[in-house]
Structures are given as structure tokens and as C-alpha cells.
Amino acid sequence: IETESKQRNINPLLVISLIRQESRFEANITSVAGAMGLMQMLPSTAAWVGKSINFNDYKLDNPNDNIKLGTWFLAHSHRVYKDNSAFAIASYNAGQGNVGKWLKENEPIDLDEFVETIPFSETRNYVKQVLGNYWNYLRLYNPEVGQQLVDFFAQE
Numbered sequence: 001i002e003t004e005s006k007q008r009n010i011n012p013l014l015v016i017s018l019i020r021q022e023s024r025f026e027a028n029i030t031s032v033a034g035a036m037g038l039m040q041m042l043p044s045t046a047a048w049v050g051k052s053i054n055f056n057d058y059k060l061d062n063p064n065d066n067i068k069l070g071t072w073f074l075a076h077s078h079r080v081y082k083d084n085s086a087f088a089i090a091s092y093n094a095g096q097g098n099v100g101k102w103l104k105e106n107e108p109i110d111l112d113e114f115v116e117t118i119p120f121s122e123t124r125n126y127v128k129q130v131l132g133n134y135w136n137y138l139r140l141y142n143p144e145v146g147q148q149l150v151d152f153f154a155q156e
Contacts, residue, residue: 008075017133027063036060039070089130094123
């Protein structure tokens, strides 16, 4: 996770947060929609990513392959949405077409308002869960973030 995340300039804790939500760290899981592996890649998305990065001999139930494809796709979504993690995460779940449509219908929009007005309840809850996981992992594994939180609330 760390190697692929750093190679794609994504915080590994965000990737772990997404994996926790997608598969609960079960490498051999397949969703009812057909998404597979740790990062729950759809075969069609994996094929597109594989072609984009010239990585065609993969197995979605192989954790290393799945993470390689999934982190590239998450990084791609971050590039599309100018490094906005909430938009990228929503796109990972609901697709870029849907997120683009929602942003176009509601521009300009506050980030909290965007999340709360996502019309798909599954995606709205997914974004909240992944960002909540991310925040918790940041506090656990990055003591500076935890201290900033303490300092912030001490000022009030």
C-alpha cells in the first residue's frame, strides 16, 4: 500500500481508509456488482486502468495487483478533481460522470454541502465513512494531527 500510494502521491492512510470501507481488508471478496479485491475494482475499470498503465497481466484477487490498479484510479480521480479527496472518493464509488454532473448542478458548492447533497445515499454514506476512517487513521498514526486537534479545541 505504502509503495503504490507514494508512487502516485496519495497518502497511504487514505488508501487504507478506502480499503477498509470497500472490502474490510478481505482480498478475495467480490461484491454483488462484480467489484473484486481489496479496493473493489470493477473488471471494466481495471481493464481501462491496466491499459492506461500498460499493466495487463493482473489478477484482481491478488492484493498487490488490486492495489496497483486501485491506487492509480484513485490518483487519477484526484487529478480530475484538483486533489479534492471528497470528490475523488465520491467518484471512486459513483463514477466521474455522476460527480461531474452533481458539481455542475450545484456550483459553487461548500464541501460539506456537496457531501450532504449527494443524491445517492450509498455514495453519500460511503464518502462520510471513508473520510471518517481517514481522519481516525491520521490521528492514530500521525501524532502531529492529534496534537493539532487538542490545540484547536484548547483555544475554544
